[in-house]
Amino acid sequence: MPCPRFKFSLLFIIFFTFSNLKGEDGYRLWLRYNPINNTTLLESYREMFESVELLGESATMDAIRNELEMGLGGLLSQKINFGESANKGLLIIGNYDQHEKIKAFLEPEEVENLGEEGFVIRTIQKDNQKLILITGLQDKALLYGTFHLLKLLQTQEDISGLHFKSIPKIKVRMLNHWDNLDRTVERGYAGFSIWNWHQLPEFIDQRYIDYARANASIGINGVSLTNVNANALILRPDYLEKVKALADIFRAYGIKVYLTARFSAPIELGGMETADPLNNEVQQWWNEKTREIYELIPDFGGFLVKANSEGQPGPQNYGRTHADGANMLAEAVNPFGGIVMWRAFVYSNEEPEDRHKQANMEFQPLDGKFKQNVLIQVKNGAIDFQPREPFHPLFGAMKKTPLMMEFQITQEYLGQGTHLVYLGGFYKEVLDADTYQSGKNTTVAKVINGEFLDQQVTAMAGVSNIGTDRNWTSHTFGQANWYAFGRLAWDDQINEEEIAKEWIKMTFSNDSEIVNALNNMMQASHEAMVNYMTPLGLHHIMAAGHHYGPGPWVDFMSRADWNSTYYHKADNEGIGFNRTQSGSDAISQYHPKVAEKLSDLENCPEEYLLWFHHVSWNKKMDSGNILWDEICLRYQKGVDQVEGFLNTWNKLEGEIDKERFLHVKSLLTIQLKEAKWWRDSCIAYFQTFSKLPIPEGVPQPAKNLDYYKSLSFPYSPGIRPRW
Incomplete structure (x- = not known):
């Protein structure tokens, strides 16, 4: 008769084998947690995780416990013991500031500069026992560390001597959903919106929780729920209750919600005759609406705004500037610690200038005129998420105003939901581009991560490719771009091949031949599409x-x-x-060092040749x-x-x-x-x-x-x- 432990392990194997056969439809994304089939490695891992000790209680600690039960239980095919009963291997997770037991294992300098989200993972030998320690200064940091540890197991890495410290380079790492209240998704190719506004707040779909898990696993900590071509109804009290329901779910996973603000909402919801940002009554309406939101959602992140672009209302309707409009909303959210993300995607049919130039023409003269809690959200290029674009000239032109990156994860111009196009390398191409804003090696990444500007917050956004399709992104390989965005938003120095191989191992297989074959395909896919x-x-x-x-x-x-x-x-x-001096002269908006190379027909990189000549x-x-x-x-x-x-x-x-x-x-x-x-x-x-x-x-x-x-x-x- 098998022992109880063997019986449980056998049941676990049967369960995961069955779910593997039934559920390999992509729903589990990169969090599959299938049993490790390397016997030697499996036994070594089991010794390391005889028991797990969680120090502290909170909704986030509950989320950590649930993830470990699924993750360690699935990967190791055994029930996880939560306690201190281990003889050989013990995993300890706790807040450094709150538990003397954690402090006893680490020197103070090992947790320096961790901030709210940075974490440390250490393997420590104590007598005959090996301890793995995950710590940070807030519970969400422990969650990030837990996901990192599970990733190491999924990718079958050596964990016998861990000494790892990770701190995000960008503070706000968010997905922009272009989801409409009728559940259509603008530029969405994976079904309808996952937000079922009609059934919220009462019905909480398991999909919302799994969505939060997936985002937290790659460090995404913000979600803008609605389309930038905004609908004012999202600010109505009944819809705010629905938003609150989502915020309550996401909070345990370190994720804040943001809303797109329709600039004309005071007219459409408040019955006012104007939305002029310098009008006292308009300002008061936004102040009261913002207070209403924060009373429901104390950790509300702030507003994302598309104004005076493609027919959207904005401050220019009243003869005001983008700074006037952004600053009005910034004043409203500032008492609560909120931010305003004001999109720089503006162009006008009435403006005869090259569209490539228009955002720079409108925003560069306003440099330094925005409140400190305003970020200008700039697309990676000046036209519109093209297969390949030179970096947006605003990244080298704004020296006093915080900028944030907007990448597109959904493949609007890249074959949409049916083409395999891995974007990790393209994201890196943009982030590594040198703007020369503050001299050589002033890369786009350094501009947005705050290295050259004293700013309250840094941010990066990705336009979501997520929908109701069972596998979330229509194309299985579309998941890789969601994954790559999160990883690069956390650390822009990670190599795109490292990211791809992680995703392949967690999504398909750890077999080296499969990993190499798929990685080679993914790395070549963007250039092939171009x-x-x-x-x-x-x-x-x-x-x-x-x-x-x-x-x-x-x-x-x-x-x-x-x-x-x-x-x-x-x-x-x-x-x-022709964007040279003899044409539209858009090249002149770049730093002279950049412009000099792009202007020369013989030296212009061939990938941009017909863009500029x-x-x-x-x-x-x-x-x-x-x-x-x-x-x-x-x-x-x-x-x-x-x-x-x-x-x-x-x-x-x-x-x-x-x-x-x-x-x-x-x-x-x-x-x-x-x-x-x-x-x-x-x-x-x-x-x-x-x-x-x-x-x-x-x-x-x-x-x-x-x-x-x-x-x-x-x-x-x-x-x-x-x-």
Whole structure:
């Protein structure tokens, strides 16, 4: 008859095997906690975790206990004993300031500068017993440390001599949900909004808790719940009760909620005749509304605002500046420790200047005029989340105003929910770019992490790719971009390959051949997408409105800068947008050191060539090809790369669970089909200008240009709603 411990372990194995067969649909994300199948490693881990001692009581400590029960219980296939009964291995988790037992193991300097979220993990030998210690100065730090330890086990790392200290470089690390109150998601490709406003606050979906767990596991500590194209109803008392229900869930996981504020809310909700930020009654309305929110949600984070952009109301409606509008809201949240994130994504059809220049033109003159608790939220590039963009010039132009990064995790212009495009390397490319704002090596990362400016708070936001699809992100590999964003928001110095391999090991397998194969595919995927969509600095040539598929011929939109032809400017002479001094002069908004390199046609990096220059079809490129041939060959290279991804994936049949294998295979098949669509339609269109033959190695387009122009997709997901 088996002993009780063996019986429990057997039941645990049966349970996790069954859930593995039934539940490998991606829902568990990177928190799968499947049993470790390396016998030697498993036994060593079991010795280290004979018992767990949690010091302190709180909702966060309860969350830690629950995660350890799932995590250690699943990985080690055994019941976790919470107490001090271990003979060989004991895990101790507690607040350094509150427990003398913790202080006895560490020197004071080991916990210096931890702040609210930094944590320490130490392996300590005491007599014949090995202790693993997780500590910090607040309970949420202990939670982050717990997730880190579980990650080490999931990725099968050596934990026998841990001496690890981690402090986030960015204070506010948040997801921006572009979710509407009717549960549609603007630029969302994974189903509907996970927020069921109709059933809140009474019904609490388990999905909300699992969402909080996933975010906390990668250090995300803020969530903006609603679309930046805001609806004032979210500020109505009944909706605030619903927001409170979510905030109450997230609090245990160290996550604050933020709301998008519609600037005209005093008119729409308050019955006022104006929303002028300098009007005393308007200011009072916002003060009272803010107080109402904080009475319900004491740790409310603050407001995110899109104003005077794409039809959204703002202070300019009343002849006021962005600073006037932002400062009014900053005054309202300041007594409660809140912040205002004011988006710099502004452009006007009435403004004749190059759209690339408009945000800089509006915000740079206001540098230093914003309250201390205002951050200007700047997209990574000046146009709009293109497959590849040079860094936004505002990162080098604002020297007195805190800036925060806005990355897009959802793939609006990157194949949406069906293309495998890992963005860890692209995020790093932007963060590592040198702005020269305060001399050489003033990277974008250092600008936003506060290294060069004394500021109250630092922040980074990612536009969410999350929806009601069972696997959260539509494409399984879309999860990797959510994961990479969180990891880089915590520490921008982490290598993108390290991040990818962590995610692969936790999501698929620790087998080195599988890890290497998938990592190679992921690392090449962004460049492949650029090749088959927008090579050599082409940009915004997607179809109108929904941005699904190619549309370099688009020239019928009501606004000039909603048309593809505005950006590529192809003619019989060449192609590309001249942003040098002889053109729009957008390059002059960068530091002279940056501008000097970008302005020189011969030295401009080829990845930005057509972004900044109108180039002859016959210009000789670094490869020795003329520009026309190089464009065609880049399109073909992108197709070849995707075909390689599909071949790599097919070789993993039997190594990946059947459900996810077939799902990813079908999406890679779609991606290959659409890469060919991009190649054929763009080459067919641009050839009408170059009038040059398609080079050897690139097939003739499968259809004529009229066919590609005729394609219509009226129900593409993620289309922006119009109110």
